[in-house]
Amino acid sequence: MNRRNLLGIVSLGSTVALVAAGCSSTKPTDSNAGGGGQVVVSAPPSTSATADVPLPDKAKKPYKITFIQGVEGDPFYITMQCGIQAEAQKLGVTVNTQGPQKFDPALQKPIFDSAVNAKPDAILIAPTDVKAMQAPLAAAAAAGTKIVLVDTTTQDPSYAVSAIASDNIGGGKAAFDAIKQLAPQGGKVLAISVDPGVSTTDARVKGFSDAAAADSKYKYVGVQYSHNDPATAAQLVTAALQKDPDIVGVFAANIFSAQGSATGIQQAGKKGKVNVVGFDAGPDQVKALQNGTVQAIVAQQPGYIGTVGLGEAVAALDGGQITKSVQTGFSIVTAQNMNGDQKDALYKSSC
Template structure:
């Protein structure tokens, strides 16, 4: 008899817990808006694929999830990204997963979304706001430090180096740049930083133009270069190739593309700091859904960062990072 009572009590507790989760979401489909900084770079495609993987897994497990993917056309269009956030808030989506273009400008719309009952998980770049559910991203400062260590190693601890920055207000790249400079100054005092204040802008074209200007000024002196994201790395690589200096200047970039892999095999790029954007998109969506289901979520989730060089390029773990299954989720 007592055993039967224990069983009935346990079943009642399970039913109550399940009921709490159902009441939290009202048993309805959850609509999650995923808002990247842009949509053209491979990085954002990987985040999109990871978000779709999470949606499919959660749906298989009984949660009906809809993912809406929408970002600004340009990665420097703060106003458009703000409008996208405000639009989804007005539509009454259940949650937002956002990679903010600007760590301050996007704070107000995120706080307004929270006031309207729409929570936000931040991915990729930090936001200066306490109104977020969680921050799911790379340890960007560590990524910049890895870049400095690779370049310092390549140069034997001495030489002249350029840092080409990305864009003001981009918290992720600002952290990488800060980590790079911190590590360089602390560990490689005999390396001279001859340019650290130039910004590339949001596109490969702007990055190439900025790179050409830097190479025109410092091309005869520079021995090492670090770039903190995909577009800056692509622009600098193209500029170096155009003047026949690709491979002659030690060059470490950030993020990945097939162009970068080919350049590394050709000894024109000597290292890339690689994030896991697929995992970022995946964990961003899962974290939001868990929050909506009433579960406790971590305030900071590190999605990992790795240095890839010609020496570990062909390793299985490296290839998995370089070639996430985009076609499986985006076609």
């Protein structure tokens, strides 16, 4: 198997620059344990690094693979799909993409069950719940289907041939560091997330809350859950600002939480007074940066996650070398750098 270097935007350090910055010459730290190992890439802000992940250049057979999104229509998963499709064309495999209308295991499981019954060679999936999707995924893997986890995971992912995800705890900490730079005087901070039990957003909130707890100038007032609904997020933020009008920053753990948080701040008449740091870089978040409602967003690299995920699936099917765990990074996007060195970090609305 040939080794192909894949470019990844890497994890941020503890200090986040909220203006455009040049590339750092600091060398990142990589670790690769070879077959069944892990690749972790980390580096300071505004730095790119190459993760040496062994992937095939061409599949041995024209495999049929299914990609099951966390939710359809989400720019994060659309961008991931674009990466998968481009890689599928290179590898000579076919990918069928499906996804639930909401990020909900009750809606995702029937789609997964149907996909398993169609007997694809492999399934790439972003599980919508760490508990609810554990048993069906493990059972499918035990029956012979190659499972690759992309973005989210379950309680015990040992059944998966590979798992590719961002450093979400680091992302949450970076979001807090961004708020610190935006509101250096300190104050109360709030987190808005999706639902408890989602591995990625739980990790982001933990990274944010731990960082806030470690700084005596800030008081963490907790996390509230929007059920991935922007309207609910807006209501929660508006109510929170009525209760705690001295909130200086809101961390929104995903796209729809950020969208709703921005709306809630506007409805409360607090635009320009409450800083919002969102997660993900969809079109709505870009607009929020442009109009100043959101001050910074933490962008993952979903296209890269999809590329690596499909490559790992094909490697497993070919009997080649796989990397059990790949941790990708993120970057901070602001109105100042979104048209410059972070332009490629923005998500797509179509392929």
